Amino acid sequence: MTARITRRGALALGIALVAAGAIAAVIVAFAVPGGSQFPQLTPRAAPAAWRQVMLPNGTAVLSYPPSLRPVHSDKGAASVARLSPSGTYVVYLNATPRQGDETLRNWATFRVNLLRADHAASAHEVSAAQGVRFRGGSGSCVIDDYVTRIGAHHYEELACLAQGRTGASVVVAAALASQWATAQPMLEQAVAAYALR
Amino acid sequence: MSFTLNRSAAGLALLTALLAGCGASTGSSPPGGQSSTPAASTPAATTPAATTPAATPSPTTTKSSGIPQGNGGDQDADNNGGPSDGDGNI
Numbered sequence: 001m002t003a004r005i006t007r008r009g010a011l012a013l014g015i016a017l018v019a020a021g022a023i024a025a026v027i028v029a030f031a032v033p034g035g036s037q038f039p040q041l042t043p044r045a046a047p048a049a050w051r052q053v054m055l056p057n058g059t060a061v062l063s064y065p066p067s068l069r070p071v072h073s074d075k076g077a078a079s080v081a082r083l084s085p086s087g088t089y090v091v092y093l094n095a096t097p098r099q100g101d102e103t104l105r106n107w108a109t110f111r112v113n114l115l116r117a118d119h120a121a122s123a124h125e126v127s128a129a130q131g132v133r134f135r136g137g138s139g140s141c142v143i144d145d146y147v148t149r150i151g152a153h154h155y156e157e158l159a160c161l162a163q164g165r166t167g168a169s170v171v172v173a174a175a176l177a178s179q180w181a182t183a184q185p186m187l188e189q190a191v192a193a194y195a196l197r
Numbered sequence: 198m199s200f201t202l203n204r205s206a207a208g209l210a211l212l213t214a215l216l217a218g219c220g221a222s223t224g225s226s227p228p229g230g231q232s233s234t235p236a237a238s239t240p241a242a243t244t245p246a247a248t249t250p251a252a253t254p255s256p257t258t259t260k261s262s263g264i265p266q267g268n269g270g271d272q273d274a275d276n277n278g279g280p281s282d283g284d285g286n287i
Contacts, residue, residue, distance in 0.1 A: 073274075073282060074282060074284055077282060077284070079274070079282060088278075088279075089274055089280050092274070092279070094280075094282040095283065096282055096283035096284050099284050099285035100285020101285065114281075114286050115281055118275070118286050119276070120281070146281070148278045148280075150276075150277060150278035151277075151278030153278055153280075155281075157280065157281070169283070170283030170284075170285075171283065172281065172283045174280035174281070
């Protein structure tokens with residue numbers, strides 16, 4: 001009699017554990033946008049062969065590999081890119097002093113809303129993180145993808161608002177979605193090397 | 198007695214399932230001090246469109262936007278179908 005009761009109890013407990021695992025898996029899947037975790041970014045100096053460009057206001061330094069070249073950007077900003085033979089931006093890095101109403105708390109939503117309101121026909125958040133450590137500061141980051149209104153180019157980007165001692169700036173690391181998997185490690189390395197003053 | 202023990206086991210099972218579910222919903226942060234911020238939990242943000250003056254769309258623009266597309270605004274790459282830069286749309 002006692003053994004029978006124990007077996008029934010163990011069976012019920014086993015069923016409960018399986019159910020708990022299933023519930024946990026469902027909750028985790030819905031808690032993270034797109035089911036993706038934000039990658040770990042560890043602040044680290046860029047390789048010696050990389051080049052550097054400082055923001056004109058002196059608040060940050062963007063490092064980039066020799067495969068990228070400086071391109072036109074807004075006054076006060078810095079941009080480098082690799083373009084296709086037809087002139088399409090394939091890989092793109094940009095650093096810009098903070099200009100708008102973005103904050104460390106609202107960054108992910110701000111960025112995606114900005115894309116939708118300005119350049120993109122559609123934009124979706126993939127993952128985001130706050131409290132990201134940078135060289136000389138900390139920030140908030142978002143990974144998203146969007147399709148431009150002109151040309152319908154599909155880009156994926158890692159964009160961060162970073163706060164240093166002397167100022168805040170935005171660093172954008174983007175690539176055509178078709179090239180994202182290949183470019184992402186280099187782009188993450190560039191963001192991890194982004195140095196705040 | 199059998200009925201009481203079975204009911205206790207069932208209750209324990211239900212409690213375990215509920216606790217596991219609650220624990221999972223608060224334990225999704227990645228390591229290293231970086232906290233994942235799902236869209237649903239991100240504080241509501243003021244959209245750039247609400248804080249910037251409306252701009253007249255260029256002929257090639259299909260929707261109203263903060264900075265005119267088609268080489269408009271600052272003639273930056275992102276006004277010509279390129280990737281978006283980090284400006285705050287001002």
